[in-house]
Amino acid sequence: MSIGSQIAWDDTVLPFQLDRSDIRGRVARLDGVLDQVLAQHSYPPAIEALVAEAALLTALIGQTIKLRWKLSLQVRGDGPARLIATDYYAPAEDGAPALIRAYASFDAGRLAEGADPFRQIGTGYFAMLIDQGRDMVPYQGITPISGGSLASCAETYFAQSEQLPTRFALSFGRTRLPGQAERWRAGGVMLQMMPEASIPAAGEGGSGESGLLHADDILGGDEAEAWTRANLLLDTVEDMELIGPVVQPTELLVRLFHEERPRVFDPQPVQFGCTCSEDRVRQSLSIYSAKDIGHMTTDEGIVTADCQFCGAHYELDPATLGFEAEKGRDGGE
Template sequence: MDMAAPPAGDDRVLPFAVEGLDVRGRVASLGTSVDTIIARHDYPPPVSRVVGEALVLTALLGSALKLDGRFQLQTRSDGPVDMVIVDFDAPGRLRACARFDAARLEAAIAARATATGDLIGHGHLALTIDQGGDMNRYQGVVALEGQSFEEAAHQYFRQSEQIPTLVRLAVGEAMGGGDHAWRAGGLMVQFLPRSVERMRRPDLDPGDAPEGHNPAAGPDEDDAWVEAKLLVSTVEDHELLDPTLTREQLLYRLFHERGVRVFQPQAVEESCRCSSHRILAMLKRFSLEDRADMVGDNGRIGITCEFCSRHYDIDPADVAEEADAG
């Protein structure tokens, strides 16, 4: 990809509908937002790819929230990348961080085991939805067993939402003039017919039937959903990452025979919610003894945000004043 080419609709999520197939979805293109987040942490390339996938998946899922909602993706696992956290604050603010073991990562690179599933390993993926206001929080948990974020998303929708869903994610580096920048793209389609009966999937083979017994075949998948999946499966990574290909053009390539309708796009940006005020509010919850232990040789308390790497140099007297005011 040529970095000199002007981005075509970067850093936004575009909702769409293909009414001829009873399909709705969202397509995302992340440029500056994902590159800024990754660059601030200076992660090794394999870790950057994992974070990029998590970011674009979170953008696809979180963009469905109301204006005051929050969505969080978090992994805890036993792989070289043992934790990934992505926060989405509606309407479109993203931040992320990851934790990895450098020695284990080097071993994985040497063994060429750098796929997302290899680096994350086994554990769990938690997707937390906070609609804001008086609405209850909801959390869905997916077991991680070496699968990709795409596969984990499919598992989540099968288990928690029971909505036929297909997700495609891509992450890559755009090159130009000796420089590089990270990009990410994603596409999610969901089968939402008016009749719930049409959403039913074939049952899985129970696996414990007596020998010689053939379980009755379950219902076949709806023809419209089969067609939608076949079309989406033709999307290649470079199409999701190309800065000169608008999301509208990509959707037209896929669904022009059936007709596709797009809605108002949603802008996405890198934005951390940390601030001096929030740091002071957090520190005042500690005891005087604990705060004293935090003071460095320069007589200040140093705090670095794990999400944006911004460093705060706090005067202990300001913390005491904040605590007294509270």
């Protein structure tokens, strides 16, 4: 594989469908994007792994949303990994890159060195929020933390909240190519079926952890057979096939699903990006009174704000902040 081919597939999400069945999916490769996401903070290895997995899931899931929409994933727990948050901003126009950002909040003193990163979350929830834009009510779905990975949580979310059988195969970590510095690479495949089967009646529960729905609870007949067949094929994928750089995503689909007749669509480029700005900071502070703003003011007479996603630092004049300052500017007082 040439260097040009390798670069062409870095930081892309390739949508596809399997024509033999009603299964759609995506193949994602995150390389420079993941490096940039993680370079914003000095995370311990366990937190890095959780952020990498969440960012990869966000890229795979986010590709399905419409232009100008925003997808957010949020994982909250009572363990040392308190919060993992990611955002996917769909492109403003066809052909433009989507933007991804992510960060984590954690209690360093409680992290268990060498322990399974997922176990550092503890008990909590996995949430997905889709913002459709101005004047639209955001959609949010929540499921409990379950399984042994964030990918398992996402699979449970789609089964429980959307009744969509979903499967992820992910690989991520630090790698070093000959003659290059060590860097993060990540890759994954997502499968999803749009079922016509009936959904279990309310109150019956499912076969998943704590009675949560599982794909097997949703599908039946030919759909179940097609879903099982596609999952058995995906089980054969190897880590190096997922993260590359030797196997191109199109070649990977042929290797895995050639009998399922894979069809690919236009790839979606992704890049690291943050939407923070001074105007957004001012807007977030506009709900506070002058007294509240006073409590936020430093000894140096300024109000400071730092973006948790990209590390941008803002210093603002307290006299220009809050709803009372807004009234003053408008001539109301």
